[in-house]
Amino acid sequence: MSKSLSGIYLPVFGGIALVCGVAIAVANRGYGNSQIETLQTRLAQVEAQKASALTEAEESAARLAELETRLSELESKAANAVVGGEPVAAHEGSFGLGRPALPEEIAAWNVDVLPDGRGLPEGSGDVFTGEEVFAEKCAACHGDFAEGVDNWPVLAGGFGTLANEDPVKTVGSYWPYLTTVWDYVHRSMPFGEAGTLSADETYAIVAYILYSNDLVDDEFELNQDNLATFEMPNRDGFVIDDRPQREYAEWRTEPCMENCKDSVEITRRATFLDVTPDDGEDSAMAAGDDAETPTFTAASAATEAPSDQVAAEPAAAEVDPDLVAAGKNVFKKCSACHQVGDGAKNRTGPHLNGLFGRTFGSVEGFGYSSVFKAANDEGRVWDEAELDAFLAKPKAYMKGTKMSFAGLKKEEDRAALNAYLATFGE
Amino acid sequence: MDDMFKPSRRAFLRGGAAIAAGSVAGSVAAQEADPLITELQDWASYTGAGVDETPYGLPIRFESDVVRRNVEWLTASPISSINFTPIHALDGTITPQGCAFERHHSGAIELSKQDYRLMINGLVDRPLVFTYDDLERFPRENHVYFCECAANTGMEWAGAQLNGVQFTHGMIHNMEYAGVPLRVLLQEAGLDAAGDLSDKWVYVEGADASSNGRSIPMEKALDDVLVAFKANGEALRMEHGYPVRLVVPGWEGNMWVKWLRRIEVTDAAVESREETSKYTDLYADGTARKWTWVMDAKSVITSPSPQMPIKHGTGPLVISGLAWSGHGRITRVDVSKDGGITWETARLGKQLDTKALTRFYLDTEWDGSPMLLQSRAIDETGYVQPTKDQLREKRGENSVYHNNCIQTWYVNAEGIAENVEVS
Numbered sequence: 001m002s003k004s005l006s007g008i009y010l011p012v013f014g015g016i017a018l019v020c021g022v023a024i025a026v027a028n029r030g031y032g033n034s035q036i037e038t039l040q041t042r043l044a045q046v047e048a049q050k051a052s053a054l055t056e057a058e059e060s061a062a063r064l065a066e067l068e069t070r071l072s073e074l075e076s077k078a079a080n081a082v083v084g085g086e087p088v089a090a091h092e093g094s095f096g097l098g099r100p101a102l103p104e105e106i107a108a109w110n111v112d113v114l115p116d117g118r119g120l121p122e123g124s125g126d127v128f129t130g131e132e133v134f135a136e137k138c139a140a141c142h143g144d145f146a147e148g149v150d151n152w153p154v155l156a157g158g159f160g161t162l163a164n165e166d167p168v169k170t171v172g173s174y175w176p177y178l179t180t181v182w183d184y185v186h187r188s189m190p191f192g193e194a195g196t197l198s199a200d201e202t203y204a205i206v207a208y209i210l211y212s213n214d215l216v217d218d219e220f221e222l223n224q225d226n227l228a229t230f231e232m233p234n235r236d237g238f239v240i241d242d243r244p245q246r247e248y249a250e251w252r253t254e255p256c257m258e259n260c261k262d263s264v265e266i267t268r269r270a271t272f273l274d275v276t277p278d279d280g281e282d283s284a285m286a287a288g289d290d291a292e293t294p295t296f297t298a299a300s301a302a303t304e305a306p307s308d309q310v311a312a313e314p315a316a317a318e319v320d321p322d323l324v325a326a327g328k329n330v331f332k333k334c335s336a337c338h339q340v341g342d343g344a345k346n347r348t349g350p351h352l353n354g355l356f357g358r359t360f361g362s363v364e365g366f367g368y369s370s371v372f373k374a375a376n377d378e379g380r381v382w383d384e385a386e387l388d389a390f391l392a393k394p395k396a397y398m399k400g401t402k403m404s405f406a407g408l409k410k411e412e413d414r415a416a417l418n419a420y421l422a423t424f425g426e
Numbered sequence: 427m428d429d430m431f432k433p434s435r436r437a438f439l440r441g442g443a444a445i446a447a448g449s450v451a452g453s454v455a456a457q458e459a460d461p462l463i464t465e466l467q468d469w470a471s472y473t474g475a476g477v478d479e480t481p482y483g484l485p486i487r488f489e490s491d492v493v494r495r496n497v498e499w500l501t502a503s504p505i506s507s508i509n510f511t512p513i514h515a516l517d518g519t520i521t522p523q524g525c526a527f528e529r530h531h532s533g534a535i536e537l538s539k540q541d542y543r544l545m546i547n548g549l550v551d552r553p554l555v556f557t558y559d560d561l562e563r564f565p566r567e568n569h570v571y572f573c574e575c576a577a578n579t580g581m582e583w584a585g586a587q588l589n590g591v592q593f594t595h596g597m598i599h600n601m602e603y604a605g606v607p608l609r610v611l612l613q614e615a616g617l618d619a620a621g622d623l624s625d626k627w628v629y630v631e632g633a634d635a636s637s638n639g640r641s642i643p644m645e646k647a648l649d650d651v652l653v654a655f656k657a658n659g660e661a662l663r664m665e666h667g668y669p670v671r672l673v674v675p676g677w678e679g680n681m682w683v684k685w686l687r688r689i690e691v692t693d694a695a696v697e698s699r700e701e702t703s704k705y706t707d708l709y710a711d712g713t714a715r716k717w718t719w720v721m722d723a724k725s726v727i728t729s730p731s732p733q734m735p736i737k738h739g740t741g742p743l744v745i746s747g748l749a750w751s752g753h754g755r756i757t758r759v760d761v762s763k764d765g766g767i768t769w770e771t772a773r774l775g776k777q778l779d780t781k782a783l784t785r786f787y788l789d790t791e792w793d794g795s796p797m798l799l800q801s802r803a804i805d806e807t808g809y810v811q812p813t814k815d816q817l818r819e820k821r822g823e824n825s826v827y828h829n830n831c832i833q834t835w836y837v838n839a840e841g842i843a844e845n846v847e848v849s
Binding site for chain 1: 495496497498499501502503505506531532545546547548552553554555556557560563564565566567568569585586587588589590593606607610613614616629631635636637639687688690692694696697698699702703706708710711712713714715716717718719720722732760764765766767768769796798802804807808809810812816820823824836838844845846847848849
């Protein structure tokens with residue numbers, strides 16, 4: 001803004017200089033004396049004018065400074081209004097638009113439930129009824145025991161895992177208010193048939209979810225009176241946004257511009273995971289490779305010397321940690337139904353410890369489909385080739401399998417999963 | 427005048443030398459006349475499409491790769507899922523609606539203007555129902571705002587994972603909205619019944635099956651929230667809430683309720699599913715933050731990036747990216763080519779609005795050495811975009827949401843870029 005104002009005032013000074021210059025040039029060209037006198041008189045007049053103009057200019061400059069101060073004040077004040085346009089003016093009274101909402105209309109839509117229970121309708125439901133309703137309306141996605149199928153939410157368990165590397169956030173382990181569960185189930189579930197559950201059905205489903213979390217016994221009945229006071233295990237597990245105290249104070253500082261670190265190495269690379277969807281045939285995205293990457297140092301921006309610290313080279317014929325890490329990630333698709341590692345149990349699918357070398361359909365206590373029972377009779381044994389073929393097209397390779405998983409289209413994913421599963425012994 | 431042309435002439439000569447040194451075939455090719463110039467081309471001879479052929483135009487077929495993409499393994503069903511804006515291929519700041527990311531909890535619904543109703547109830551003097559036509563009779567404003575999903579960059583907490591800026595940062599769009607300030611509608615219904623407004627809330631919900639509902643403190647509701655019906659000059663797209671959505675500037679996208687059907691004034695937060703079990707940020711110690719509404723300052727280089735490698739070899743290079751802050755304006759963006767050892771301040775593009783995307787450019791020369799590209803945004807509150815390690819130190823790796831870390835692209839000597847983490 002100061003630039004444009006100076007632009008307005010500058011021609012005033014420029015104009016005076018030009019008038020003076022013309023007068024002097026004309027005086028030196030040998031005109032008659034009278035003309036010279038006239039010119040000298042005029043020159044004196046012009047100089048007087050110049051002096052008064054300079055005074056005016058000084059005053060103008062002072063006025064300018066004052067104006068600029070006021071402008072910068074106005075500018076900062078009006079910044080929002082100027083950039084975003086002028087705001088809608090305050091309006092006295094009503095526009096008289098819209099119509100009154102009728103009581104039955106409000107009743108139809110105003111169904112949210114607050115943590116203190118306001119909004120809960122009369123009704124009740126017990127665990128026994130809940131189990132039946134849940135099996136019919138919820139289990140297809142959430143599993144018979146609320147354990148979650150495929151990527152669908154797990155509703156039960158996960159207690160004590162919130163501080164773990166892989167926390168399991170369920171209704172039991174995470175949700176702070178039971179009113180939220182009732183409200184969400186009632187309004188938004190079942191997926192694809194929202195809003196069809198009666199109040200009693202909802203109370204029953206919520207009672208069953210509590211039961212599947214071991215929070216109530218099988219005699220329990222939930223109703224409008226005991227729901228809001230039901231204390232959820234993680235009720236006090238939340239703090240209101242404390243970024244201003246914990247982060248902003250620290251991160252509102254002038255940042256470093258030079259020599260901010262001594263050296264920089266690459267510590268993790270996305271291409272090793274290969275979980276990015278294809279970008280089409282002409283993909284410009286880098287393929288995962290184990291090419292050496294440079295270390296950057298403060299002395300010279302980039303040195304060609306490869307770093308030893310950079311993503312460890314896979315050792316030939318040994319366990320490739322990057323492949324295993326990638327496999328761990330792929331396994332997320334399987335973990336809703338299969339467990340591995342210490343204490344792995346059969347879930348929707350059998351546990352996968354010691355998979356390679358084990359006979360098909362041989363995990364004790366797991367109810368296999370007939371196709372796996374037949375493979376067991378034949379004495380087929382799991383190896384990497386079998387798993388690769390199975391996972392490429394599960395339903396085609398083992399016709400009749402209960403496993404609903406569509407399979408892993410990418411060979412790299414299957415190889416990674418193979419490498420990951422190979423790390424789990426009996 | 428001569429001086430003005432010297433740098434570019436030098437650059438031209440240098441470019442020519444690079445081609446000559448690069449390959450013999452290249453230099454020969456450069457000497458042959460270009461048939462695209464010397465020969466008559468079809469498009470210069472035959473006629474093109476008539477004005478009656480395309481009543482509503484789509485991008486030309488050569489741009490068919492500039493589309494939203496999703497990551498199949500992220501969610502159980504594409505109906506309750508998210509896709510990503512191709513920010514690598516866009517420039518300027520406005521996101522075309524047709525490629526702006528979508529997030530649905532029960533799929534995108536078809537709701538006509540005729541069937542649209544908006545109810546205001548709760549602690550108001552006059553519970554009201556508005557039709558779509560009613561909304562267009564209230565005074566309205568135009569604003570450009572970014573909308574970022576709280577989970578943007580959420581897959582990158584535990585390590586560099588997705589190899590493309592579309593996937594790491596594409597849960598964002600930036601549009602110019604026309605809409606009625608929410609406070610105008612609240613005043614129409616009258617807030618005397620609510621008494622002291624300092625501890626009141628509005629609960630907003632959509633008309634779709636998920637009925638996504640969020641609680642917004644009254645102070646924000648009376649500030650800059652818009653009930654919007656147009657974006658980038660035309661009606662909202664179905665996937666963005668046609669005919670009416672809420673715009674909550676600077677705050678997480680989940681609160682921008684689509685197919686807005688109800689606004690309830692309450693005396694407490696509803697603590698809905700979307701503000702308890704989701705959109706809360708888990709700390710390493712097992713406690714979680716709630717009501718983390720504001721999107722902190724963030725930036726990312728969109729080119730070069732994994733989907734936008736350097737194809738032109740050494741010489742002039744434009745490093746370009748986006749910066750934004752839910753706290754207001756972006757005042758500065760710094761770029762590093764060496765993983766954060768040295769920083770240069772980039773040139774900012776046009777500032778459209780507060781809480782809107784800002785484009786930045788670093789016009790530079792590339793000598794062909796590998797680079798570790800980073801950008802760092804600073805907003806008008808002086809907040810400096812943190813590194814991933816700074817964020818992890820405060821929050822651990824399980825927050826899912828609000829990952830506004832500095833992103834690193836490793837560009838190798840061939841110009842191929844990769845998503846990496848650095849020490």
